[in-house]
Amino acid sequence: MPSAPLINALSSPTDQAPTNNGYAHLDIAGVIGAELADPLSHMQQIVAGILESGKISRRHIKQLGYMIEGARKTAMQSQQLARLANGRLRQSHEKLRLDILLTQALAENLPRLQAQDILLQQHIQPVDVIFDPGLLMSLIDASIDWISLRGHHLNVALNLQNPPEFSLLRFTANPRAESALKPETPPEFEKLSWYLLMEVTRTMGVKITRTVSATETVLSLEFQRSTPPPLEALDHAETRSRVDSWQMGGSSAINGTAPLLVTDDPKLRRTVETICLNMGLELNCAANSTRAARYCAQERPPLMIYDERCNDEVLETLQSELTRHDPNFPFIEIVDESKTLMMSTWMSDTITRVNTENLRTMLPRALMTGLSRKRSPV
CATH class of the missing domain: 3.40.50.2300 (Response regulator)
Structure with a gap:
């Protein structure tokens, strides 16, 4: 059973997270099961087809790869969430280029975003922050995963606000009327990435807010102790x-x-x-x-x-x-x-x-x- 910090983390600043009913660990178990059900079901269908035909095509291999990657991501997020909740973490606070890590993460996710017909736009300023590097990467990954909605326009903006006090990372997703795919609506149940986001931000001391509506989904992260990097670092x-x-x-x-x-x-x-x-x-x-x-x-x-x-x-x-x-x-x-x-x-x-x-x-x-x-x- 997760420790108290994980249960407390379920209260979103905008009251969008599930109600804390004292059984948060059961809610998370249900989310993990729901996220694993779809890729496992598709893998089962593909394997059944291969066994029946005795052949495997490149398309089958590609589909299996996507399904396995989805299940692997869920497993990794579950492990990260458990480690954070149980306090099994050694932090190393260092100066990091938030803009570099964010840009790289978006580039790595670009093929998946394109497959979901998500149009990406970036407005990223150079920013130094002081955090544990692994935690920061986990935060960025979970943010991109949570805000990735099929058939949406995704705007990612990173700006210094009243430097050198803090910086603001904002993800804004809007449905695309011209999308070839039906725009995805916010899911009825929480994504596992949201639970991970709440626990990571609590551990890091990052302020997180979100708003969700039929026309716009916004995720905002406020980082304290931010500064512009020296000119030579650019x-x-x-x-x-x-x-x-x-x-x-x-x-x-x-x-x-x-x-x-x-x-x-x-x-x-x-x-x-x-x-x-x-x-x-x-x-x-x-x-x-x-x-x-x-x-x-x-x-x-x-x-x-x-x-x-x-x-x-x-x-x-x-x-x-x-x-x-x-x-x-x-x-x-x-x-x-x-x-x-x-x-x-x-x-x-x-x-x-x-x-x-x-x-x-x-x-x-x-x-x-x-x-x-x-x-x-x-």
């Missing part, structure tokens, strides 16, 4: 990659935004290079832990990505040295394990684990989260 890094870069001399990246990749796998290196290229990032590479240590002795990278096969005693010593200077130094470990479904930034420590199967979808998020951190004390 510059973009050049896009190029170098192998064992310390041997070539020169700066590793403009404004120190080049991660260090440790791997001797050419295929993995090319994949990570491509991801960084698409993100406008320079990437430095070291073939093994010894070369990585040599590189770090000359210049400390802002983030380290390493192949789990390179994780030896030398690399562990290097990790200890980096975290000694910066306890929140971000590491991304690439593992070959299908059970690694989520990043662990706010679940355990400073190491984010991404599996090779989901590398192209999960690594950009991990990179943006790590690189958005400020290294100076806050």
Whole structure:
């Protein structure tokens, strides 16, 4: 049974959340069941058709992928909600670029939004905030999930309000008369993402309000301790990659935004290079832990990505040295394990684990989260 904070979190500032009847855990159980029922039912139908025909098409594979992703999202949100409610959370307050994390999250969700015939419009100003990075990403993800209504126009605006005191993130959804799909109406039952939003905002101290009507749905988040980033932080890094870069001399990246990749796998290196290229990032590479240590002795990278096969005693010593200077130094470990479904930034420590199967979808998020951190004390 969830603890008291979760039950208290069900009272929305605009009285839109379910009435607190003392059985909030049963309400949430019903929401989880309802959200899992649809994808599981569709998966059952697809599997039955495959068994009957003895064939599987690309369309079936794509549909199964969507259904599995929907069920996975529900499972992840349930786990996050339970951890928050039970207080099993270690926060690390750091300066983060809210605009960068928000833009990346919207880009990752764009294919899903387009499939739902949602027209996205963005008005995002550069903003620094001080929060736990994993919690902030969870808040952004849950917000996008809750406000995503089929056949709507979605406007996302991030602005500084009376700087440097606070910033306002506002999501506004309006039905599209020209939509090819019937515009979705707010569901009769709460989405699981709303319960997660209420608990995350309570934990972070973020003010949340919402209004829901037939013509407009608005979600507003007010962040305290917000400031505009320095002008030099707005510059973009050049896009190029170098192998064992310390041997070539020169700066590793403009404004120190080049991660260090440790791997001797050419295929993995090319994949990570491509991801960084698409993100406008320079990437430095070291073939093994010894070369990585040599590189770090000359210049400390802002983030380290390493192949789990390179994780030896030398690399562990290097990790200890980096975290000694910066306890929140971000590491991304690439593992070959299908059970690694989520990043662990706010679940355990400073190491984010991404599996090779989901590398192209999960690594950009991990990179943006790590690189958005400020290294100076806050």
